[in-house]
Amino acid sequence: MSSPVDRSHWLTIFALTLLFVSYNIANAGINHLDIEDNEFAEFEDFDVEDVVGGVASDQKNMVHDHEEPSIAEQDKEGGIADEDEATVETEDNEFEHVDEDEYEGYEKDSASKPDLKLNEGPKITFAQLPAHLRSNWESYYLELMILAGLVLYFFNFFLGRSKNQRIADTWYSAFKAPLLEKFALVGDDGKLENSQPGLMKESENVYLLWCSGRTGCEAVLFELRLLKRQDLVAMVMNLFRPQQDQVHVKVFMNDSDMDTFVMCLASKKTANRFVREMADISVYCPEKKSAVDKFGLPANFVLMSEIGEASSTLLDARVCSLINNVPEVIESIHFSDQYSGPKQTEDTAPSKMPEVKKMLIFNFNLPLKNGKSIVEAVEMIRPAIMLTFYCIDRVKRFRLSKEFKTKAEKNRQKVEEAFLKSTHAARAEAAAARREEKRRLEKEKILQDDDPEKQRKWEEKENKRLAKKRMPKMKAIKV
Numbered sequence: 311m312s313s314p315v316d317r318s319h320w321l322t323i324f325a326l327t328l329l330f331v332s333y334n335i336a337n338a339g340i341n342h343l344d345i346e347d348n349e350f351a352e353f354e355d356f357d358v359e360d361v362v363g364g365v366a367s368d369q370k371n372m373v374h375d376h377e378e379p380s381i382a383e384q385d386k387e388g389g390i391a392d393e394d395e396a397t398v399e400t401e402d403n404e405f406e407h408v409d410e411d412e413y414e415g416y417e418k419d420s421a422s423k424p425d426l427k428l429n430e431g432p433k434i435t436f437a438q439l440p441a442h443l444r445s446n447w448e449s450y451y452l453e454l455m456i457l458a459g460l461v462l463y464f465f466n467f468f469l470g471r472s473k474n475q476r477i478a479d480t481w482y483s484a485f486k487a488p489l490l491e492k493f494a495l496v497g498d499d500g501k502l503e504n505s506q507p508g509l510m511k512e513s514e515n516v517y518l519l520w521c522s523g524r525t526g527c528e529a530v531l532f533e534l535r536l537l538k539r540q541d542l543v544a545m546v547m548n549l550f551r552p553q554q555d556q557v558h559v560k561v562f563m564n565d566s567d568m569d570t571f572v573m574c575l576a577s578k579k580t581a582n583r584f585v586r587e588m589a590d591i592s593v594y595c596p597e598k599k600s601a602v603d604k605f606g607l608p609a610n611f612v613l614m615s616e617i618g619e620a621s622s623t624l625l626d627a628r629v630c631s632l633i634n635n636v637p638e639v640i641e642s643i644h645f646s647d648q649y650s651g652p653k654q655t656e657d658t659a660p661s662k663m664p665e666v667k668k669m670l671i672f673n674f675n676l677p678l679k680n681g682k683s684i685v686e687a688v689e690m691i692r693p694a695i696m697l698t699f700y701c702i703d704r705v706k707r708f709r710l711s712k713e714f715k716t717k718a719e720k721n722r723q724k725v726e727e728a729f730l731k732s733t734h735a736a737r738a739e740a741a742a743a744r745r746e747e748k749r750r751l752e753k754e755k756i757l758q759d760d761d762p763e764k765q766r767k768w769e770e771k772e773n774k775r776l777a778k779k780r781m782p783k784m785k786a787i788k789v
Contacts, residue, residue: 463542470539471514477555477676477684478517478534482509484688485695492699493530494523514540526567526706530698533558536676555676556641557691559698563668567706568647570718571620573613575601575633576642580673581612589664590648593725605630608637616721619714620645624704632693638680639694641673645705648722663729670705672698 489496497507498520510518519532536555538544572594574584581598584591595614601607605625611633615621624645633640649671650664674694678687710718756768 466542466545467540470541470545473539474515474536477536477678478509478511480684481534481557481676481688482519484685484692488696489519489521492524493521496521498522498529509534514538524702526564526702528562528564530562531558531560533560552679555678557674557676557695559670559672559674559695561670561672561698561702563670563702563705565668568645568668569620569708569710570647570715570722571615571617571710572646572648573615573617573621573624574642574644574646575607575611575613575621575625576644576673577610578612580642581614584642584644585614587652588644589650589653590646590666591644592653594648594721601625607633610637611640617710617714617718619710620708623708624701626704628700629697632697636690636693638677639675639691641675642671643701644671644673645669645701646671662733663726670698670701672701 486496495507496519497509508519510520512518515536515538517534517536519534520529521532522529524530534555534557537548537553572590574581574591574595576584578598585596585598586592591614595616598612598614600609601611601613602609604622605613607630613621613625647668648666649669650666654664672694674691676687677690678684682690753768756765759765
């Protein structure tokens with residue numbers, strides 16, 4: 311059995327051994343980190359090995375010199391004996407014959423001095439490498455922001471596109487059955503053989519649905535204009551200028567199924583835009599009237615009507631009741647037999663009357679911003695979609711009285727005369743400009759000719775024309 315002194319002795323040895331091993335492991339880890347951080351570690355290891363090898367070789371040479379003293383002594387004695395007989399011959403400086411005044415910048419002492427730089431060893435130059443990304447994040451803030459913006463943009467693109475697709479599919483699924491009952495063809499794409507009837511994707515936020523085969527109209531176009539959810543910039547702008555998803559319904563009426571009148575019921579903001587931009591409303595009914603007293607509609611709606619009889623007949627109790635039930639859905643109701651789209655600018659004034667069509671246009675809001683789901687919003691817009699079919703039948707049966715029919719025809723005749731008058735003035739100005747340009751070219755041609763006789767005749771002719779133009783116009787009266 312071992313004594314307590316032996317146990318303490320072994321414990322001390324074990325503690326020292328453990329301390330020594332821990333120190334070596336820590337030291338090895340530090341050296342390993344230093345080597346990893348230093349990109350020239352392998353060169354430093356190589357230099358250390360060379361130095362160690364050189365020191366070892368010098369020590370071996372010293373030992374070897376001590377082992378053979380006789381040979382060194384013999385060389386020493388031989389060197390002393392030869393020193394008496396040897397003579398040192400010094401060569402003359404090869405630049406002694408050079409005249410110092412003849413060459414500028416020449417120094418005699420510098421020519422004889424040895425170049426000490428030749429004895430120096432090669433110098434190692436360390437390349438200035440950029441700092442590693444992990445230790446220098448501050449230099450890449452701009453790149454990281456651009457990368458994060460691109461990732462966010464593409465993420466929003468796929469997310470917004472998929473949501474718009476879900477809205478369109480839900481709307482089409484909800485109204486496919488009623489549309490098949492009202493129309494003979496739903497989802498017409500204009501081809502003879504429609505292989506895939508249904509919604510046509512115009513863009514990532516616009517979907518079209520053509521329907522035809524119904525009495526009273528040629529065709530109906532349902533246009534889903536959704537928010538640009540796939541565009542991150544548009545969504546940011548939407549925070550400052552809020553917009554809504556909309557469904558536009560355009561009914562192309564037959565010429566014999568609609569009388570001559572223009573009317574529009576819209577919200578105040580939309581009405582102001584229509585008066586500025588739409589050609590038929592700005593010409594035939596630019597005056598805005600309140601629809602509260604006569605029709606009992608909400609205060610944010612205004613009425614623009616050319617013929618009062620048409621508005622009072624078509625906006626009956628059923629239509630007004632539906633508008634009062636879902637006022638946030640109805641944006642505008644526009645009936646026109648003179649629809650030609652937006653007004654043309656003055657720079658592109660047409661030379662003939664624009665082509666007009668008889669149309670019924672409905673703009674409905676899809677209320678998705680009030681916390682409603684897609685299915686709930688589609689169900690809210692269902693009465694408004696059904697309203698379009700009711701209005702088609704009402705407009706087909708409606709006819710103006712003789713008095714208002716005559717008034718409507720006079721209004722259209724006045725518009726045509728004003729248009730022809732404006733175009734006639736424009737044509738006269740264009741003709742005068744062409745004549746002036748012709749005279750200018752003729753004058754340049756005469757002046758370029760060297761014949762003075764031709765120039766004199768042309769000047770006489772031009773003077774006679776100007777004198778005749780200045781004379782007052784007189785009519786000849788026979789007595």
